Amino acid sequence: PKIDELPFDPTYKYSATLHRLSNEEDVIYVMGAPEIILSTSKFLEIDGKQEIISEERMKKLQEKYEGLTSRGFRVVSVGYKKILRGSLLEKIKKVFLEKSVKKEEKQKLYGEDLKEMVFVGFAALHDPVREKAKEAVNLCRQAGIRPIIVTGDHKLTAMAVAKELGFNVKDKNILEGKELEKMSDEEFKKIFKDIQIYARVEPQQKSKIVQVWQEAGEVVAMTGDGVNDAPALKKANIGVALGSGTDVAKEASDLTLLTDDFEIIVVAVEEGRRIVDNVRKIITYLLVGGFTEVMLIGMAVICRLPLPVLPGQILWKNIIESTPPSLALTFEPKEKDIMERAPEPAKLPLLTKEMNALIFIVGFLTNLILFGLFLWFWHQGYPLERIRSIMFAGLTIDSFFFIFSCRNLRKNIWQYNPFSNFYVTFSVIVGMALLLVAIYLPVFQKLLKTVPFGLFEWSILLIFGLLNLILIELTKFIFIKRKMLN
Structure with missing residues (x-):
């Protein structure tokens, strides 16, 4: 029967159990690293008989051991030693668990008390590498x-x-x-x-x-x-x-x-990179829209002109029109080269200097076009309510064009399919329908102070929206060429 045991110790690389053999003898079994068990063994048991391990035999055992390990097997060895009735294992356990005992003394104890053991053999375990x-x-x-x-x-x-x-x-x-x-x-x-x-x-x-x-x-x-x-x-x-x-x-x-x-860890890294990419795209999309609105109103105030858009119209654009496309970006699939990039520095902010520069330039270009249209319509003698309705629609349309550009900040729009994300495309279609509702439905006309306008104005907005998209893509092209967004 088993009397006591010493759990495996990673420092000394073995475990041991003490068993009652007879009224006069106990036996201690040791299992652990082959180099440890072999170094403390004097005898070899073959077919129930013991013989002294010669130098030649020891060399063959070591060659066998190294042959197994070189083929990828995890090898453990087993040995035993008969001892007089006593508490040898308790002594070993006490010394190994005692923190005040120096490591050299523990090794000395091991060498003194467990020498001249009988070597039983090797146990080779093979854990094959998974396919993936x-x-x-x-x-x-x-x-x-x-x-x-x-x-x-x-x-x-x-x-x-x-x-x-x-x-x-x-x-x-x-x-x-x-x-x-x-x-x-x-x-x-x-x-x-x-x-x-x-x-x-x-x-x-x-x-x-x-x-x-x-x-x-x-x-x-x-x-x-x-x-x-x-x-x-x-x-x-x-x-x-x-x-x-x-x-x-x-x-x-x-x-x-x-x-x-x-491979689960690799998948987690891949998914983490996708999430960070999409968060950056959403932030870029929303900040460009907000920055454009601030600049548009700010320039009108500086030039002592009427507000191009009203607060209610801005709220509608930000909450009703911009929110669904930004949420749709969360479903943006991973970019093909996402696992070919070097890891980002740990202290790199979510919005880098390069991204802040991109947000500023894109917002400035969008504002320049919209403010230019505002001045042109103003000098053409358009009624103020109509101009504001056109500017309201222009801000929204530009944000719809920009959402397709935001789908990939590392490539230009002609290098990927801008309509492959169903959720983004659907949110833009729904957004356009809601924009028409806001401009042409009487109940929303009263709420948002909008008035209807014709195909000519819509054509101008679409043309300048496309022009703005081209300028944005040229800006991205310069940034990408200079590796400022990689």
């Missing part, structure tokens, strides 16, 4: 995200898995935990960017790896599932726990995946 994992890793690289393998497994196992995932790994790109432990912080900072695989690392070393990348100004996402991953998950900018992971890992993380698929 390699594609997901390639997508990460394409998107400017650098995947790094940090594992407690043997470096040969890590190398085999890395090659399956498409890593181009050389010896200089691999660092083991024991090598990392010997390095100073300054030495590690000189080489960390070259390392693609960290093998046989301890929990505190995972946190150190996260920290050195953060100090280099990078945003770090860490995935993990075990208790030993919790410190690094907590320290990372984004901690991601696997759904099958421990509660400790989930508590330390910012996100928990419902499945264990790595």
